[in-house]
Amino acid sequence: MTDNPFLVRSTLPAALPPFADIRDDHYEPAFEIGMREQREAVARIEADPETPTFANTLEALELSGPVLERVTAAFFTVASAHATPFVRDLEERVAPRLAAHGDAIRLSSALFARVDAVWRDRGAVDAEQQRLVERTRTEMLLAGAALDDAAKEELRGLNERLSALATRFDAALVADTNDLAVHVTDAAELDGLAADTVSAAREAASARGLDGWLLTLVLPTGQPALADLVSPATRGRLMDASRARGTRGGDHDTRAILLETVRLRARRARLLGFRDHAALVAVDETAGSTEAVTALLDRLVPAAVRNARREQEELGGDVAAADWAFLAEARRREEYDVDLAALRPWFEAERVLQDGVFAAAGRLYGVTFTERADLVGYHPDVRVFAVADERGPLGLYLLDLYTRDEKRGGAWMNSLVDRASLTGEAQAVVINNLNVPKPDAGTPTLLTLDSVETLFHEFGHALHGLFATVRYPKLAGTNVPRDFVEFPSQVNEMWVLHPAVLPGYARHVETGEPLPDGVADRLRATGTYGQGFATTEYLAATVLDQAWHRLTVEEADAVVDVAAFEAGALAAAGFDVPAVPPRYASTYFAHVFAGGYSAAYYAYIWSEVLDADTVAWFDEHGGLTRENGDRFRRFVLGRGNAEDPIGAYRAFRGRDADIAPLLARRGLG
Template identity: 50%
Template sequence: MRIPFVLAATLAIAAPVLAQTVVPATPRTNVAVPTDATLDTPSAVNLLLTPSTLPLQYPPFDKIRDADIGPALDQGMAEQLAEVAVIVDNTAAPTFDNTIVALERGGRTLARANTLLSSLTGADANPARLKLQADYATRLAAHRDAIALNPKLFARVEALYKQRATLGLGAQEQRLVERHYNQLLRAGAKLDEAGKARMKAINGELAQLGARFNQNVLAEVNESAVIVDRAEDLAGLGDEQISAAASAAKARGLDGKYLVALLNTTGQPVLSQLENRALRERIYEASVARGSRGNAYDNTALVSRVVTLRAERARLLGFATHADFVLKDETAQGQQAVNAMLRQLAPAAVGAARREGGELQAMIDREQKAKGQPSFKLAAWDWSFYSEKVRAAKYGFDESQLKPYLEMKNVLENGVFYAAGQLYGLKFKQRNDLPVYHPDVLVYDVFNADGSPLAIFLADMYARPSKRGGAWMNAYVDQSGLLNQKPVVANHLNIPKPADGKPTLLTWDEVNTMFHEFGHALHGMFSNVKYPSMAGTRVPRDFVEYPSQVNEMWADWPSVLANYARHYKTGEPMPRALLDKVLAAKQFNQGFATTEYLSAAMLDQRWHQLPLEQIPAADGVMAFEAKALREEGYDYDPVPPRYRTPYFSHIMGGYAAGYYAYVWSEVLDANTVQWFKANGGLKRELGDAFRAKLLSQGGSQDALTLFRGVVGHEPQIQPLLERRGLVIEKSEKAKTTATK
């Protein structure tokens, strides 16, 4: 996933699916699943029950109905339980092959069905898929517990763990034994029967609450869209944007009106353009009220319950808090390191934001005086609008001057793909013969420099009401030597779709997001490991964002930018003077960007570092948030957190107590960017080294060992501070080592 804080923004990582012999696809035109695919009639043959016969096991989206998913999940769970029974009932002594490898081979049908369901509910939800997600959340949690808490299985894995040094295993195999053992331990395998029963109940309830939270967020972000009656109130938007807003309103039966859709972030992109201050305020207030309005989608009680259950589960497992439980398994290894880093950065970030706010206030004062009108105090809904004005004044350009040179497909093919070709020798070829789940999805074959097939890549770039917010990568098929699988990976963004026939012109942040998410895709595509549970992005959460953030550096690399930054009408390259201004403005607004991110990361930690007895009830959720922001020094109203608690989807998913990972990873990223630059930049030998030493390794080695193997030293925080133009107090400057 990517957030605008990372500048050079729930990462969905699906389970692997079963290997097969690859056969050629039947030529056809890319076909989207029809909108009536929610029909309850199953297909005559459920293709989820067997590996796909399309290239690289690409999913047959056009032949799988929603009604096929439930039966496939049911059969998949039954199959996996039978596979585990064979393992635990084996009278032979446990061996690596009859226990660990057998576990790695198992669960293929379930993985295939669950991957499809989780991917489609994120990318193209409909009532049938959302109902399946809700109906199966608790059942899948119970299924996972039935395996993880099986005492016979744990006994076999524990026996191998105790003997691992004497079994003659390779380094990757020994690490895999340790990984399986620790996962079972963290799942509660050593609890007594009462503890296991409570663990199962907690996990089941958490699964149900997580599904409800995500569905509430999706529903309310659509319901909270702002309806505008007059086109003149949209002054500042381009003609294409106004036309798209009219089309969106018409689609809801509101002919003659305009609909401003929201994204699942606190700030909204249109706030940088709208001249109507009252409308800016209205959009902002609609955004921040989500999830705490006391309506059907209010998430405050749900948040309180989730945090309580997580704290109880952590205590069952011997940890003081949920954060202790999570961080024990990350590269940070504990609260102390995370808190120290966040609190080291906070004063510099907030101080920079206040200085930036002072510049914005001065511009407001000058403008209002020139109009003969009283000034007003800078508010959160003013920041983006006036920061664009300050950018124009300081650097001689604003976002509107860039967008004509940033047409979406051109950025993808002649920017993102071009950089990957220069650095890694990759080649891409669009194909139109594979089915897609939505007409907007593009499909590409990816080849190595020698012409051998590497992967299939899906690009799903547009926002839509059926799609969750943010940007993410997921894998439909994970690489595995054991299963003879090559990867099928997808990137998802939420770029507003223009009216029919109009070009898709990107903001600079959207360009960076595209490069960022493709960094995740490269991590998945370059994976070259044997065992599926170690493939691709299966690395610690506070390491997974690191390769994707490194890939952002190529967005403004001069030779790459010159290749894609071309006017969508004329094909003329971006003028050198404008290019130079873009590069000169890299540190612009970094106080704001860093502060809005850090305040959200801090909220995540404050929630999950609470002992069980101190967790507030529903009516105290928003008060706790306000108190935490104030106590940590983030009570600067013009810069709210990027996510407020009731719509903070990251921490209801895989980033609970882990949202700090973006800045933790960016420390590693900033060090690696220095390594690239010091050794020549965009060079094949550097790309090949980064691929071989890090991107291909997945989770087969210790994460920081992989990092040190590339850059040659421990991670240091100074490159990050220099990149962002942040100043740390002298007493803090000695603390340059960011991680253990």
């Protein structure tokens, strides 16, 4: 394996993985070598006869796995965005091995004893080193390092099985999402869709060897086309397909997987001394407890549901879930003289990226973006941009915009390389993935306003990863609590309709003309329009996540019917508007059953308290200025997890966050 690119640091700019040189047969050997080398390095730390110090324990641990870090970052980026059958098979095989490998380190009594010794003498090190000691010790305790040998052995088995189940859930969901795409052979069934959307549907059908058009599914329950399709029958087919995911029996059914996942998570939580999985998760988030999460939800849910009921009455009362978006858009056009579908020609993807997303970041933070056509990603659709500011290079930004059958649904950011001076990485490599339908050749990519917001949101994560400047990899980039990580990305959404940003990118794709007079003001005026629906569908998914993960072992074992449990949980929480289904039903809730948001989907609304309060701060201090951007970068984006995130927020804002701006934004005041 002397030619295996993972065995040495990449020589490309910012240590970008050399995807052009990476072959499928490189991954598994690199995993094996990486795990072996890290095990050997940890064994040396454990056996060190010297008194435990920060350098010989914590720093040595941070430096222990470079090969594994490189292959893991590259492979799981590909597994999310271009999961070929080979990649799927390898992921299923390697995930339990990686879980076992991680447990061997986190559950090591000898290693924990050394970390604990450094922690007891933590006053001898500086603030960032103290943070690393505290985070490492806390993570090891919550992982089970203090358990006896029998409990650790049981825990290892649970973790391996849970890792395998998450991989299976994701694979089954992707496959079923692809299978349930709605095939249309009569053009009349697509009435109302924009020309580029029809073009993308034709391209999707052609890619699968089908005649006609194929409406592929995005991850949430509500599908974008529902707002525009004139045909109630087509809307019904699309909604039925969306909600059927994971429920049809066979290899793609996710119900048994999620039930076993819930049961094993409950067992693991009890083993670790917690009542349930949600309690285990919350203790290491900024929320601190499930009681704090409950207090926020109890304040928001009743008001959101009331608003949803009011909106339903305004739409005619007897509204089906499949028809809500279409009727709501018709009312938006009538009430506000705003037709979101008709505005898509003003949201051409390249102009949004260059003159919107990049331009706003340039004005705020002094950063520039230069496309590097000589650098390649894992797929031809991936674009690479060099990012720099006045002080020099910051790293690379990768964008993978389009949907593919091999890509999981939704949108996300992840890091390929973290900036950390200990490892010599002075630049970051971050990537944004979206799932925008790709039109056929020669047709411009026109975004919906929702997709524009998503791009700005994910780019907020990217900035967090690019700007964070720390010494230690564990504290780098977006490695912050789940209920804080969404805060910087949500803040970046404020620039979508900002008067200093929108005119720069909202130009007609053919004429270059700006938005017609008054449209921008009317768009901003619709800020609270539809928030009853939007908040209710989000909170319903949040409540489902909490309900599944607040089950004790005995309660989890008693659940046998996913649909019945889901209905009961929603009813108990006061969700009595059937026309507003949860943003994610349990069977396709990838965030919590295949991702890292189990018992933490509340993070979006929790973070939005900080976000809305920060938007208010920007408004109070002059908006889009370099001075404001530099302050936000210095106190928040640039800190990573090198200090307590809430402490960083207080330093930025001068006080704790006020919930009032969130209530006003969501129409919940």
